[in-house]
Amino acid sequence: MATEHINVSHVAHLARLELNAEECEVFQRQLDAILGHAESLAALDVTGIEPTSYPVPVYDVMREDEPRPSLPAAAVLANAPDQAQDQIRVPKVIADA
Amino acid sequence: MSLSTLTICALRKRLQAGEIGAVDIVEDLAAAITARDGEIGAYLSRDLDSARAAAAQADLSLPLGGIPIALKDNINVTGQPCTCGSRFLASGYTSPYDATVTERLKAAGAVLFGRTNLDEFAMGSSTENSALQKTRNPHDLSRIPGGSSGGSAAAVAADLAIAALGSDTGGSIRQPASHCGVVGLKPSYGRVSRYGLVAFASSLDQIGPLTKSVEDAALLLQAIAGHDQRDSTCLKVPVPDYSAELDKGVAGLRLGIPREYFGEGIEPAVRARVEAAIQRLQAAGAELVDISLPHTEHAVATYYIIAPAEASSNLSRFDGIRYGKRADAPQDLADLYQRSREEGFGPEVKRRIILGTYVLSSGYYDAYYARAQKVRTLIRRDFETAFGQVDAILTPVAPSPARKIGEHADDPLQEYLSDIFTLGPNLAGICAISVPAGTVASGEGTELPVGLQILAPHLGEATLLRVAKAAEMTA
Numbered sequence: 147m148a149t150e151h152i153n154v155s156h157v158a159h160l161a162r163l164e165l166n167a168e169e170c171e172v173f174q175r176q177l178d179a180i181l182g183h184a185e186s187l188a189a190l191d192v193t194g195i196e197p198t199s200y201p202v203p204v205y206d207v208m209r210e211d212e213p214r215p216s217l218p219a220a221a222v223l224a225n226a227p228d229q230a231q232d233q234i235r236v237p238k239v240i241a242d243a
Numbered sequence: 244m245s246l247s248t249l250t251i252c253a254l255r256k257r258l259q260a261g262e263i264g265a266v267d268i269v270e271d272l273a274a275a276i277t278a279r280d281g282e283i284g285a286y287l288s289r290d291l292d293s294a295r296a297a298a299a300q301a302d303l304s305l306p307l308g309g310i311p312i313a314l315k316d317n318i319n320v321t322g323q324p325c326t327c328g329s330r331f332l333a334s335g336y337t338s339p340y341d342a343t344v345t346e347r348l349k350a351a352g353a354v355l356f357g358r359t360n361l362d363e364f365a366m367g368s369s370t371e372n373s374a375l376q377k378t379r380n381p382h383d384l385s386r387i388p389g390g391s392s393g394g395s396a397a398a399v400a401a402d403l404a405i406a407a408l409g410s411d412t413g414g415s416i417r418q419p420a421s422h423c424g425v426v427g428l429k430p431s432y433g434r435v436s437r438y439g440l441v442a443f444a445s446s447l448d449q450i451g452p453l454t455k456s457v458e459d460a461a462l463l464l465q466a467i468a469g470h471d472q473r474d475s476t477c478l479k480v481p482v483p484d485y486s487a488e489l490d491k492g493v494a495g496l497r498l499g500i501p502r503e504y505f506g507e508g509i510e511p512a513v514r515a516r517v518e519a520a521i522q523r524l525q526a527a528g529a530e531l532v533d534i535s536l537p538h539t540e541h542a543v544a545t546y547y548i549i550a551p552a553e554a555s556s557n558l559s560r561f562d563g564i565r566y567g568k569r570a571d572a573p574q575d576l577a578d579l580y581q582r583s584r585e586e587g588f589g590p591e592v593k594r595r596i597i598l599g600t601y602v603l604s605s606g607y608y609d610a611y612y613a614r615a616q617k618v619r620t621l622i623r624r625d626f627e628t629a630f631g632q633v634d635a636i637l638t639p640v641a642p643s644p645a646r647k648i649g650e651h652a653d654d655p656l657q658e659y660l661s662d663i664f665t666l667g668p669n670l671a672g673i674c675a676i677s678v679p680a681g682t683v684a685s686g687e688g689t690e691l692p693v694g695l696q697i698l699a700p701h702l703g704e705a706t707l708l709r710v711a712k713a714a715e716m717t718a
Binding site for chain 2: 164190
C-alpha cells in the first residue's frame with residue numbers, strides 16, 4: 147500500500163478545506179489505504195452495466211403551481227453569523243480598483 | 244417500576260385505561276435521565292419542561308398520543324437545536340422549520356423532548372466521531388454504543404427513552420441497535436421523507452425507528468411513512484397497515500441464508516448467536532434456503548466511494564455564510580470558507596469530504612465514482628435475484644459485538660470494513676431491521692448484545708416486520 151493515490155493538499159483545496167501539515171500527513175496515509183482497498187473494484191467486469199444513481203427510479207415531478215408560504219426573512223436571518231439590513235453580510239468579494 | 248422501561252404499546256394501553264397520565268411518563272423519563280445519562284451520554288440536549296407542558300396537553304386518542312420520542316440530532320424540529328454532533332452547528336443554530344417526520348410525529352400526538360448524540364453528520368459506526376460528547380454502551384461503559392445513531396440506541400437500551408428516531412445511510416440504525424440490544428429498522432429507500440433530515444448521502448439516507456419491540460417499530464414506521472411532495476425521492480405509494488401481518492408467524496415463509504455473510508471475519512460467538520436465532524425461526528416453521536449474494540465483498544469499496552462523493556456535495560452548504568460557524572476576522576471570501584470549514588468539521592468529516600471530492604474530480608471520476616455506480620447495480624441485482632427465491636434474508640448485523648472505545652482511532656479502513664453486512668441494503672434500497680438475538684460474554688464480566696439482521700424486498704416492510712416479530716417471540 148505504498149502507492150500514493152491522492153494529492154491530499156490539492157484535493158483539500160478543491161473542497162475548500164485548509165488542512166494543517168499534520169492533518170495532511172495523517173489523511174495521506176489513511177486515504178491511500180482506503181483507495182487501495184477501492185482498487186478491488188477495478189477487477190470487476192462492468193461492461194454494459196448501467197450505473198445506479200438512486201436505488202429506485204427518480205423522475206422529475208411537476209408540482210401544482212400554487213403559491214405556498216416560505217420561511218419569513220427574520221427566521222432565516224436568526225441563524226446567520228452576520229447580518230445587516232435584513233440581509234446576510236459577507237466579506238467584500240470585489241477587489242478595490 | 245419506572246414507566247420509562249415500558250414499550251409504546253404498553254404505555255398506550257395504560258394511558259387509555261386512565262391508569263397513568265402522559266406527564267407521569269415524562270416524570271419517570273426525567274428521573275431516569277437524571278440518574279443515568281451522566282454516565283451514558285445519550286442526549287445532547289433535552290427540554291423536559293416543554294415536554295411536561297406538551298404531555299399535559301396531549302390528545303391521548305392519537306396513535307402516539309402522549310408518548311415521548313427522542314430524535315437523533317440531525318432531524319430538524321422548530322425551535323430546537325440540530326447540531327449533527329458538529330462544532331459547525333453546535334452554537335447559534337436553531338431549526339427554523341420541522342422535518343416531515345417531525346410534523347408527522349407531532350400530528351400523531353408524540354412529545355418531542357430530547358436530541359440524541361451521533362457521529363458528526365452521521366459519519367461513523369461508533370458515535371466517537373461526535374465533536375460534542377462521548378456516548379457509552381449501557382451494557383458495558385467501556386464500549387461504544389455503535390453508530391451513527393448511538394445516542395438513540397443507548398437511550399432506548401438504558402430506558403432513557405421509550406423509543407427514538409435515527410437515520411441509516413450504511414447501517415447507522417441497525418448496527419447501534421445490534422450493539423445496544425434494541426430493535427432498529429431502516430425503511431426502504433423512498434418510504435420515509437428525508438425533508439428536514441440533514442443530508443449525508445442522499446441516495447442512501449433513510450430515517451427509521453429504534454424501539455424496545457418490533458410492534459413499536461411498526462407503530463412508529465406507520466406514523467412517519469408515506470409520500471411527501473417536499474422530497475422528490477419519497478414514493479407516492481400507499482402505506483399498508485404494518486400491524487396487520489405482525490403476528491402471522493414464519494410458517495411457510497422461505498428465508499434465505501447468504502453464504503457470503505457467514506464466512507471469515509465474523510467472530511465465532513456472534514456467528515453462533517445468529518445461527519441459533521435462524522434455527523429458532525426454522526423450528527417455528529420457516530424454510531431455510533441457501534443463497535448467494537456474490538458481490539457482497541465489493542460493498543465496502545462501493546459504499547465508501549458513493550457515500551463520500553454525495554457527502555462532499557451535500558456538505559458544501561456548510562460554508563460559513565448563512566448559518567453555523569463562521570471563522571473570525573476572515574481576510575476575504577475564500578479565507579472565510581476555508582477556515583470556517585477547517586475549524587467547524589472534525590477529522591472523519593474532512594476525510595470523507597476529501598475522499599468524495601477526489602473520486603468526483605476530473606481524471607478520477609470514471610475510475611472510481613462511475614465504476615462504483617455500476618457495481619452498485621450488480622449489488623442491487625444480487626438482492627433482486629435472491630428475492631426471486633426467498634421472502635426475506637437473514638444475516639448478522641456486525642462481525643463483532645461492541646468494541647472498546649478508542650480502538651480504531653487511527654485506522655478508518657478497519658472501521659469501514661466492519662460495516663460489511665449493513666451497507667448492501669442501503670446500496671440496493673431495500674428494507675432491513677436488526678432484532679436482538681442474545682448476548683456474548685465480553686470476558687470482562689459484561690454481556691454484549693448481538694443482533695440478527697433481516698432483509699426484505701423494497702417496500703416489503705410488512706414481511707420484514709412479520710419475520711422480525713417471529714424472531715423476537717422465539718428469542
